[in-house]
């Protein structure tokens with residue numbers, strides 16, 4: 001082979017060097033010994049191009065050079081000269097992922113796969129090290145008794161609250177693409193899923209004081225797995241663990257990285273549903289299949305939420321509004337995405353059920369998820385108010401309304417949590433609200449008043465929501481399950497007091513400023 005590029009050249013190992021050469025490099029490529037001649041003032045780009053030509057590799061290929069001892073050496077004009085019996089080895093490692101990959105012939109593909117494999121093997125120890133340390137930290141968290149404080153037991157201890165900015169890059173971790181981040185979460189989840197979650201954590205998971213902010217995504221996936229396991233769904237419905245894990249992971253992937261309606265919200269709603277099931281002892285009152293419907297509806301109820309509500313969808317005439325004829329476009333979409341995930345055999349936790357059971361679950365989930373449209377709040381609460389005094393757990397219609405109410409309560413239950421857990425959620429919600437109203441203003445669409453940053457404040461938003469939505473709903477459910485008074489009603493009353501005080505103080509401040 002003989003190639004000449006400006007100041008540098010490449011020729012077969014047996015040929016004589018040219019007169020002006022500053023440096024001669026011997027190397028093998030595909031097992032064949034080659035020789036490159038560098039001029040003293042050649043550039044790094046020239047050197048790389050020369051080796052690319054030698055390897056017959058395109059501009060998007062990544063090259064690696066190894067010394068005789070197998071050490072990777074930098075391909076640059078400073079590459080040390082060598083001799084024909086201490087040659088380097090040149091390899092095409094992989095294509096640059098950012099480039100357009102050209103179709104390769106099949107035999108080259110084989111070669112490339114081999115190189116990619118060796119690349120993966122080369123990187124494995126790092127990945128394993130990171131996973132190991134993550135597993136260790138999760139283990140420590142599970143074994144630690146300190147979680148009694150970070151799980152929110154000390155609601156009013158006046159300690160400085162943590163900031164919950166979930167959009168910042170985590171320290172010490174390079175920024176990953178969405179796909180890479182999901183794969184990291186998946187590997188971490190699968191690695192952790194075999195760990196024994198302690199009794200203490202399992203018990204806390206059954207209460208509304210559980211603090212979601214202490215757990216990252218992979219850990220939440222493990223905890224969701226615990227919920228399905230501890231309600232005996234795996235044995236009752238013949239769900240294979242791997243299928244459950246695939247399902248949970250797909251659910252995680254289908255929540256968007258938006259301020260409020262994200263995977264953390266999905267986790268909180270599911271965890272509250274789980275807590276309510278235990279607190280009200282629903283296991284002894286409803287069939288296991290109804291519990292599966294409720295928990296899975298909570299899990300799927302906001303899948304692929306775009307961060308803009310139904311009013312926006314309808315006013316902006318989005319694809320979703322067109323598809324669902326303005327009838328609960330978001331909730332219809334969440335539900336369709338859920339069954340899209342379940343349609344994949346490897347994710348189908350319902351695959352071992354009879355067609356009767358499947359039909360029952362599908363019907364139940366559709367009703368529960370569609371019931372989360374707040375436009376239907378009064379309709380559903382009114383129905384429950386009528387049946388509550390004569391509630392009968394063997395009556396199908398009664399059960400159906402109760403299941404919808406349970407999903408609805410879980411969906412809007414942030415204020416039933418300790419203040420340190422609830423308040424950051426309000427910040428996230430307002431961030432999403434303001435984002436919508438800003439867009440509405442920009443596009444000249446009607447501006448949703450309770451989302452308008454010029455009209456609402458944290459206290460005004462909460463006092464109204466608690467008085468007119470939360471208390472009437474939670475009071476009605478508490479009539480059926482009096483034990484919920486302490487668990488969800490009292491914290492919500494305290495939150496109302498807190499925000500009423502805040503509202504009063506801010507009004508007083510405004511009036512003194514004006515005076």
Ligand SMILES: Nc1nc2c(ncn2[C@@H]2O[C@@H]3COP(=O)(O)O[C@H]3[C@H]2O)c(=O)[nH]1
Nearest residue numbers: 309372374411412414415429461462465
């Ligand atoms: N103001 C206020 N609204 C809430 C709170 N929690 C839930 N919501 C609203 O209740 C709605 C329930 O359905 P969505 O998820 O569409 O959107 C939710 C919010 O608009 C809260 O703590 N405060």
Ligand SMILES: [Zn+2]
Nearest residue numbers: 269301302411
């Ligand atoms: Zn929700």
